[in-house]
Amino acid sequence: MQRIHDSVDRAPGLKRHWLWPFHRETVLFNREGEKWYKLRAVLNKRMLHPKDSLQYGDVVNAVITDFIKRIYYLREMSPTGDLVSNLTNELYRFSLEGIASILFETRIGCLEKEIPVETQEFINSIAQMFTYSMHVALLPNWTRNYFPFWQKYIDGWDGIFKFGTKMIDMKMEAIQKRVDTNQEVAGEYLTYLLSSGKMSSKDVYGSVSELLLAGVDTTSNTMLWALYLLSKDPAAQETLYQEVTKVLKDDRIPTAEEVNSMPFLKAVIKETLRLYPVVPVNSRLIAETEVVIGEYFFPKKTTFNLCHYAISHDEKVFPEPQKFKPERWLRDGRTRPNPFGSIPFGFGVRACVGRRIAELEMHLALARLIKLFEMRPDPTVGEVKANFRSVLVPNKKVNLHFVERQKTET
């Protein structure tokens, strides 16, 4: 018999399920035991350590610059001159461009006025796969031969892999050319995966597609909730603005390192994820061993559901649990909440591999947006509630006014 921490550290005994039912075997979600462990060990490198993510600061900032240009364009087009409608859609484009530029080491045009045809087909395939994944999860297997949902689901996946494979093959060719001409091979994540020799190309295709999918709705919806919460809380917004302008005294673009001097910014994202943990529940199956937790004995093959939403709204840990209070996370001498009260990225060896990338994108984007604009709610939208659609999404379209701030002499 083993205690749970032993089992968790011995990753090969641990199965997990998460957002959506993958039908391909090459991805982390579907892998278990030794196979998962090997793949994860390669993927962790250059992604998981806080200092690893710093190297993507410039790439992410370039995407944010284009996102800000798009925000200006959308404001200009709006009847009031400052409204951005259907922010979910805009943030989706931002997140997809961000994660694609990290993983493929190239831009795919999501923030252009006209999205390139291939990219649009890729976006449509993602939507198709997600739409039919609910049918796949809920309907018994025999129905797959009689109803069209299964083929549509597979077609969605094929579109995703077609695009991913093309991007990866292009990178592989570029690397090969450099190798053939004795030039140094320089690059970031994909170059590392392809040239490390530790992964088959099949694994690279699968893993990159998976990282890409996991990295879009999660960050885009969290950004949406953060902007929505700030728009309703002018005082928190002002505190954040003051903090950001104190660190960035001129028009400079913040570096990834400078975010470390912005504790309130980090607290805003932490508090947003406490109120709206974008992955509200995830499960793990202790496959091989019996475990004892406290006084309780759990036999082999027990499924554990981590209900992030429920635990992070526990008023014993978070007084006034429904209130947006970023300051509760500050390390300024106050009693801070139990760190296990909110673990939106999971915990341990199987925790979110994209955490550092997600935080980097959200911190840099929020710092730059708040420096330029004051966010105000659109009164026609009213209160927004959360719906569970694999991730926590708003129950309606969210529009926000992006009121440009007056430039002050500093």
Ligand code: HEM
């Ligand atoms: C706000 C942003 C995000 C949140 C809240 C989030 C949350 C989570 C959670 C709760 C898990 C399950 C962890 C567990 O079982 O303990 C997970 C797994 C995972 N996440 Fe994220 N995630 C986010 C962004 C990202 C991004 C940007 C990527 C890709 C770059 C990503 C890639 C993954 C992958 C591949 C796994 C599976 C890991 C494995 O099975 O070993 N996530 N995430």
